[in-house]
Amino acid sequence: GEDVEQSLFLSVREGDSSxxxxxxxxxxxxxxxxxxxxxxxxxxxLTYIFSNMDMKQDQRLTVLLNKKDKHLSLRIADTxxxxxxxxFCAESGRSSNTGKLIFGQGTTLQVKP
Amino acid sequence: GAVVSQHPSRxxxxxxxSVKIECRSLDFQATTMFWYxxxxxxxxxxxxxxxEGSKATYxxxxxxxxxxxxxxxxTLSTLTVTSAHPEDSSFYICSASLVDREQFFGPGxxxxxx
Numbered sequence: 001g002e003d004v005e006q007s008l009f010l011s012v013r014e015g016d017s018s019x020x021x022x023x024x025x026x027x028x029x030x031x032x033x034x035x036x037x038x039x040x041x042x043x044x045x046l047t048y049i050f051s052n053m054d055m056k057q058d059q060r061l062t063v064l065l066n067k068k069d070k071h072l073s074l075r076i077a078d079t080x081x082x083x084x085x086x087x088f089c090a091e092s093g094r095s096s097n098t099g100k101l102i103f104g105q106g107t108t109l110q111v112k113p
Numbered sequence: 114g115a116v117v118s119q120h121p122s123r124x125x126x127x128x129x130x131s132v133k134i135e136c137r138s139l140d141f142q143a144t145t146m147f148w149y150x151x152x153x154x155x156x157x158x159x160x161x162x163x164x165e166g167s168k169a170t171y172x173x174x175x176x177x178x179x180x181x182x183x184x185x186x187x188t189l190s191t192l193t194v195t196s197a198h199p200e201d202s203s204f205y206i207c208s209a210s211l212v213d214r215e216q217f218f219g220p221g222x223x224x225x226x227x
Contacts (some may be wrong), residue, residue, distance in 0.1 A: 033215075035218075040221070040223070041220055041221065042117075042119075042206050042218040042219050042220040042221045043157070043206070043208075043218040044218070045215055045216075045217075045218075048215065088156065088157070099145050099147070099162070099210045099216060100147075100159060100162060101147075101159070101216065103156045103157045104156060105155065105156045106154075106155075106156055
């Protein structure tokens, strides 16, 4: 079935780069997303990538997609303490026309000053 | 940007009572709204998908008589947790989307059932 896996925790020092990894199983996914969730809040869309792209860059964020290995990563350059949050990757899955998203477990990013 | 609100943000109720949570798209008309449930330190689990004016589509394992969803207009969907029990305590998040567009998430509702 459809499944998305992430590592649960990442700790970095302020100013370093953070790389959060995600693997997925559904090769038919049209879109792959990265969301950020701060404590007690909803989800904020950070960026997304079309499945026919390899890379997308948006300011400090770089998304890399390896479609062959079904591996997605989010790199945050010059990580700040305000980047501390839970990061979810999500795929649109087989039913992409319904808008349904399949989420990973979330990676907690801890940024140490 | 598109804004989705939820009300209430936090609710505490006694076991056996029903609780209604509202989800509103404030500045756009949403063709589809989604309801998710999130347990502490866990991912979002999709409960149901609702389209305006039609019955909600529930995910496997979600009791439709327990979690009533009404999508009365293009800007409002409600989730009613009927006869709530402590195991229903969770963080409920809605999202709203346009056709083929991204989902915009609400801030969530923390439900605690005593």
